[in-house]
Amino acid sequence: MIADATGMSTAHLQRIIARPPLWITPETEERILAAKEVARRPEAxxxxxxxxxxxxxxxxxxxxxxxxxxxxxxxxxxxxxxxxxxxxxxxxxxxxxxxxxxxxxxxxxxxxxxxxxxxxxxxxxxxxxxxxxxxxxxxxxxxxxxxxx
Structure with missing residues (x-):
């Protein structure tokens, strides 16, 4: 859901979560911070x-x-x-x-x-x-x- 909200790949987000890098690009930071509300799955x-x-x-x-x-x-x-x-x-x-x-x-x-x-x-x-x-x-x-x- 976060990948959909940010337009990023799930693999990229999983890498960031699993092993936080020392730095991320300004574009990645902007995309993540812009995803204020993530839509919940209907069955959630x-x-x-x-x-x-x-x-x-x-x-x-x-x-x-x-x-x-x-x-x-x-x-x-x-x-x-x-x-x-x-x-x-x-x-x-x-x-x-x-x-x-x-x-x-x-x-x-x-x-x-x-x-x-x-x-x-x-x-x-x-x-x-x-x-x-x-x-x-x-x-x-x-x-x-x-x-x-």
């Missing part, structure tokens, strides 16, 4: 902090698990597990990020909205807007939050 596992909070927040806003599952192409049970498990794949994180961006400012409609919000509240889920930094494990939600029953 990452901590499920933001993804769980996003799904919980969407549920708290009134989107049913059935609706979220359909939009993500997953089962309702899988979405429920995603709200609570420790790790998710990068692919799933991207799907949930995209869905959150799309739905964050949308108001769900229908007779199930009030029940969905009540259920999410019962489980202790908070609004998307309760987080200053939804990705931080040390972050606590802001505002008045009702405790789970």
């Amino acid at each position: 596992l990452i901590r499920n902090i933001a993804t769980a909070r996003q799904l919980q927040g969407l549920h708290r806003h009134g989107f049913t698990l059935t609706y979220l599952a359909e939009r993500l192409g997953k089962s309702v049970q899988h979405v429920w597990v995603l709200m609570r498990q420790e790790y998710v794949t990068e692919h799933t994180r991207r799907l949930v990020d995209d869905l959150t961006v799309e739905l964050a400012t949308v108001r769900p409609t229908g007779p199930q909205v009030a029940r969905t919000i009540a259920r999410a509240r019962k489980h202790g889920f908070v609004s998307l807007y309760a987080w200053d930094d939804i990705t931080s494990p040390n972050e606590t939600p802001k505002g008045i939050q009702e405790e789970a029953a």
Whole structure:
């Protein structure tokens, strides 16, 4: 992934890592330092902090698990597990990020909205807007939050 981000060969990077040279060319240094963000493989596992909070927040806003599952192409049970498990794949994180961006400012409609919000509240889920930094494990939600029953 670093080779792709820098445009350098993996063999060259492996040599630099295995036996760091006394000096490298300015061009090599510039390429490595310019690679600020390396794309993760879709199957890579990452901590499920933001993804769980996003799904919980969407549920708290009134989107049913059935609706979220359909939009993500997953089962309702899988979405429920995603709200609570420790790790998710990068692919799933991207799907949930995209869905959150799309739905964050949308108001769900229908007779199930009030029940969905009540259920999410019962489980202790908070609004998307309760987080200053939804990705931080040390972050606590802001505002008045009702405790789970």
